[in-house]
Amino acid sequence: LADKLQGALQKLKSKGKLSEKDVKEAMREVKLALLEADVNFKVVKDFIDKVKDRAVGNEVLESLTPGQQVIKIVNEELTALMGTTQSKITFSSKPPTVIMLVGLQGAGKTTTGGKLGGYLKKSGKRPLLVAGDIYRPAAIKQLQVVGGQLDLPVFTLGDKVSPVHIAKAGVEHAVKHGNDLVIIDTAGRLHIDDHLMEELQNIKQEVKPHEILLVLDAMTGQDAVNVAEIFNEKLGIDGVILTKLDGDTRGGAALSVRAVTNKPIKFIGMGEKLNELEPFFPDRMASRILGMGDILSLIEKAQANFDEKKARELEKKIKTQEFTFDDFLDQLQQMKNMGPLSQLLEMIPGANSKQLKNLEVDEKELVHIEAIIKSMTKAERKNPSIINGSRRKRIALGSGTTVQKVNNLLKQFEQTKKMMKQFTDMEKGMKKGGKMK
Ligand code: GDP
Numbered sequence: 001l002a003d004k005l006q007g008a009l010q011k012l013k014s015k016g017k018l019s020e021k022d023v024k025e026a027m028r029e030v031k032l033a034l035l036e037a038d039v040n041f042k043v044v045k046d047f048i049d050k051v052k053d054r055a056v057g058n059e060v061l062e063s064l065t066p067g068q069q070v071i072k073i074v075n076e077e078l079t080a081l082m083g084t085t086q087s088k089i090t091f092s093s094k095p096p097t098v099i100m101l102v103g104l105q106g107a108g109k110t111t112t113g114g115k116l117g118g119y120l121k122k123s124g125k126r127p128l129l130v131a132g133d134i135y136r137p138a139a140i141k142q143l144q145v146v147g148g149q150l151d152l153p154v155f156t157l158g159d160k161v162s163p164v165h166i167a168k169a170g171v172e173h174a175v176k177h178g179n180d181l182v183i184i185d186t187a188g189r190l191h192i193d194d195h196l197m198e199e200l201q202n203i204k205q206e207v208k209p210h211e212i213l214l215v216l217d218a219m220t221g222q223d224a225v226n227v228a229e230i231f232n233e234k235l236g237i238d239g240v241i242l243t244k245l246d247g248d249t250r251g252g253a254a255l256s257v258r259a260v261t262n263k264p265i266k267f268i269g270m271g272e273k274l275n276e277l278e279p280f281f282p283d284r285m286a287s288r289i290l291g292m293g294d295i296l297s298l299i300e301k302a303q304a305n306f307d308e309k310k311a312r313e314l315e316k317k318i319k320t321q322e323f324t325f326d327d328f329l330d331q332l333q334q335m336k337n338m339g340p341l342s343q344l345l346e347m348i349p350g351a352n353s354k355q356l357k358n359l360e361v362d363e364k365e366l367v368h369i370e371a372i373i374k375s376m377t378k379a380e381r382k383n384p385s386i387i388n389g390s391r392r393k394r395i396a397l398g399s400g401t402t403v404q405k406v407n408n409l410l411k412q413f414e415q416t417k418k419m420m421k422q423f424t425d426m427e428k429g430m431k432k433g434g435k436m437k
């Protein structure tokens with residue numbers, strides 16, 4: 001989604017003066033990008049109408065930087081779509097605060113229950129996890145394992161007692177043991193059914209939770225939004241925790257769920273690990289989706305540094321399988337012209353420090369690679385298959401590396417070449433009208 005939106009808006013940015021037609025054209029592309037990202041169509045329509053209304057107004061078209069203005073409006077409206085400000089958990093003035101997690105099977109309730117407990121424990125809460133899923137095999141055990149890893153107590157009465165009773169007893173247990181926060185894990189189904197809803201309603205009735213949070217799998221896109229609508233209608237929810245956002249490349253659920261249900265996203269799950277839960281900030285998410293500023297400047301930087309003629313030559317070489325170590329070296333040089341890799345990566349929204357650390361290693365690696373290639377003769381660069389054992393030794397000595405490093409590079413080079421060939425073959429196939437399976 002980010003790519004598409006950036007594409008649509010990049011065109012505007014480079015224009016000096018915008019006509020109403022420019023704006024409409026860009027909005028058509030934005031609309032398509034949103035629909036493709038599985039954003040609810042009604043949400044898309046409202047969104048586009050709002051942006052258009054504001055963007056076609058005089059102050060934008062007459063301003064000095066109309067393209068930027070439109071991007072700013074899109075950013076603001078995306079943020080508004082997701083609720084504008086961060087929505088926190090409301091804690092009861094009379095502890096314990098009771099949070100009930102609901103959702104379909106596999107959405108991430110049990111994992112998220114642990115994550116949320118761990119997260120709130122860090123801010124000084126004393127959470128108790130309550131095992132309310134008595135149906136899924138090993139669900140109780142799963143919660144106990146999660147609780148154990150986070151050093152959180154888990155309350156269970158086994159799987160022979162009704163979840164309503166377990167929830168009630170869990171809250172009583174918390175009162176007795178000084179836990180000021182109760183997180184109730186509940187059962188899910190593959191699809192919404194009346195029996196499940198009834199059970200959840202009964203738990204709600206019995207323990208009167210302060211927060212009912214719906215756990216939704218972001219990767220299910222529009223389906224997640226439909227699920228949210230039904231849960232909100234039948235049970236009433238206070239907010240959403242959107243999981244598996246780490247695997248969601250489209251962003252459809254994140255963008256639509258608030259607009260459709262009028263309930264805020266409170267947290268997002270960003271991975272399987274138990275510390276990978278983050279509070280949700282609409283403005284940050286909007287920036288990430290839009291890749292505001294930083295991404296745009298990154299693209300500009302890349303365009304300015306990559307010599308277009310060379311790029312085209314390279315493409316031809318790859319297609320004709322003539323890609324040599326000299327070309328490889330050329331590529332490395334071009335990359336270096338763009339500045340340190342780590343700095344480039346920092347500009348990418350969402351890039352984390354873990355990745356940055358890996359990259360530093362890679363940069364050192366690049367120096368080695370360069371040295372190795374430079375120690376090859378012209379003939380060797382052109383035709384790596386002649387590099388036998390004694391040549392390898394010579395190259396290793398000349399580059400101040402090891403034979404093993406030389407071997408690795410040769411292997412990598414062959415793999416890269418093979419991969420490039422696959423890509424170009426695939427491209428050919430697609431141009432012929434074939435489809436990727
Ligand atoms: P439940 O049936 O709703 O209780 O779901 P679980 O808590 O058992 O989670 C189902 C699967 O989703 C597990 O394999 C989790 O590790 C995984 N999962 C949960 N949250 C996330 C997340 O934010 N990112 C990723 N990648 N996986 C997640």
Ligand code: MG
Pocket residue numbers: 109110111133136139185186
């Ligand atoms: Mg579960």
